[in-house]
Amino acid sequence: MGFESLASELEERKKKHLYRSRRLLQSPQGSEVLLDNKRFLAFCNNDYLGLANHPDVVNAFRQAANECGVGGGASHLVNGHHQQHHQLEEELAEFTGRDRVLLFSNGYMANIGAVNALLGKGDSVLEDRLNHASLLDAGLLSGARFQRYHHADSESLAQRLVNLPSTNRRSLVVTDGVFSMDGDIPPLPELVATCRQNNAWLMVDDAHGFGTLGRNGGGCIEHFELGQDDVQVLVGTLGKAFGTAGAFVAGSELLIDTLVQNARSYIYTTAMPPAVAAATRVSLKLLQNEHWRRERLADLIKRFRNGAVQLGYELMDSFSPIQPIVIGSEEKALALAAWLEEQGVLITAIRPPTVPKGTARLRVTLCAEHTEQQVDRLLDLLDQAKPQ
Numbered sequence: 001m002g003f004e005s006l007a008s009e010l011e012e013r014k015k016k017h018l019y020r021s022r023r024l025l026q027s028p029q030g031s032e033v034l035l036d037n038k039r040f041l042a043f044c045n046n047d048y049l050g051l052a053n054h055p056d057v058v059n060a061f062r063q064a065a066n067e068c069g070v071g072g073g074a075s076h077l078v079n080g081h082h083q084q085h086h087q088l089e090e091e092l093a094e095f096t097g098r099d100r101v102l103l104f105s106n107g108y109m110a111n112i113g114a115v116n117a118l119l120g121k122g123d124s125v126l127e128d129r130l131n132h133a134s135l136l137d138a139g140l141l142s143g144a145r146f147q148r149y150h151h152a153d154s155e156s157l158a159q160r161l162v163n164l165p166s167t168n169r170r171s172l173v174v175t176d177g178v179f180s181m182d183g184d185i186p187p188l189p190e191l192v193a194t195c196r197q198n199n200a201w202l203m204v205d206d207a208h209g210f211g212t213l214g215r216n217g218g219g220c221i222e223h224f225e226l227g228q229d230d231v232q233v234l235v236g237t238l239g240k241a242f243g244t245a246g247a248f249v250a251g252s253e254l255l256i257d258t259l260v261q262n263a264r265s266y267i268y269t270t271a272m273p274p275a276v277a278a279a280t281r282v283s284l285k286l287l288q289n290e291h292w293r294r295e296r297l298a299d300l301i302k303r304f305r306n307g308a309v310q311l312g313y314e315l316m317d318s319f320s321p322i323q324p325i326v327i328g329s330e331e332k333a334l335a336l337a338a339w340l341e342e343q344g345v346l347i348t349a350i351r352p353p354t355v356p357k358g359t360a361r362l363r364v365t366l367c368a369e370h371t372e373q374q375v376d377r378l379l380d381l382l383d384q385a386k387p388q
């Protein structure tokens with residue numbers, strides 16, 4: 001069998017302005033990057049606190065590599081569970097106020113692992129319709145009854161929970177903590193109450209909230225002051241504000257013990273390099289203690305929002321570093337991104353199926369490394385690009 005059918009599918013994708021391609025990053029991540037041999041002012045990475053290239057984090061990584069080598073070498077349950085992993089787990093448990101934490105190699109695998117360790121046939125998973133792809137995939141893979149509720153809508157959730165069949169075994173409600181393509185946050189206290197009334201567990205993936213929300217960077221659970229009995233399954237990723245790589249699930253002893261026994265994406269994979277864990281221990285300290293990074297970020301977010309709204313752009317209901325500008329059509333979003341790029345500013349156009357049809361957008365992300373001048377430069381270009 002040839003590949004002709006693949007070629008025509010790819011052609012179709014190009015025609016619809018949905019074709020994706022990669023470019024070469026030739027510098028560390030940051031507010032200014034070298035990409036395909038050109039310098040850009042970038043508003044598209046998730047390194048919100050500027051820790052991915054922080055000298056203390058880099059040094060911790062280097063020193064740990066000297067001491068423990070580069071490769072993880074084995075899975076956690078064979079002999080790859082390094083003391084650096086273990087110490088990071090304990091520090092993250094303290095940081096999140098949970099009994100225990102389990103490290104995963106990345107957020108995608110943490111979500112697949114957690115949902116599938118908890119649910120199977122006869123159970124139900126209920127997801128916000130705008131959840132991250134890894135959460136949706138996790139739910140679908142589990143074989144549980146799969147339903148989506150309206151975005152950030154606890155009544156829509158309640159309706160579905162009430163109508164579950166009497167034979168239903170377990171129910172798990174799953175939501176992003178900060179929605180990755182919209183930047184808004186769900187009404188967590190309402191979701192907690194709805195779950196409690198209907199005997200369901202709540203799982204929150206706060207990939208974008210850790211480090212950016214809450215006084216100490218504790219994310220949406222700190223923002224809303226929610227404990228382990230409110231949000232039973234808490235997920236964080238380390239590749240965003242932490243600036244390193246990996247992810248974790250936090251919760252009760254029983255939850256974590258169950259994941260160690262059952263989470264296939266934990267069991268059947270090589271442990272993350274211990275040096276990554278060592279570097280993350282330093283970035284955790286910076287994330288907690290350097291409040292100025294969060295304060296600076298909040299100021300830049302305000303500055304960007306005020307400016308863009310004054311120019312007449314449609315923003316979303318977000319006070320997070322994710323500040324999408326909704327454009328509508330794929331073609332227009334791509335054209336604006338291309339024009340900005342000619343001016344030396346890099347912002348990714350996000351298109352379906354990542355976001356619903358007709359809501360293609362420029363996903364602007366701000367980070368503590370940006371200067372006010374850089375934000376003003378973006379606003380100035382948006383002014384020039386404004387539809388007349």
Ligand SMILES: *Cc1c(COP(=O)(O)O)cnc(C)c1O
Binds near residue numbers: 105111132176205238
């Ligand atoms: C980025 C992201 C993930 C995936 O995390 P990785 O560590 O990059 O695999 C999971 N959930 C959400 C909400 C995310 O934004």
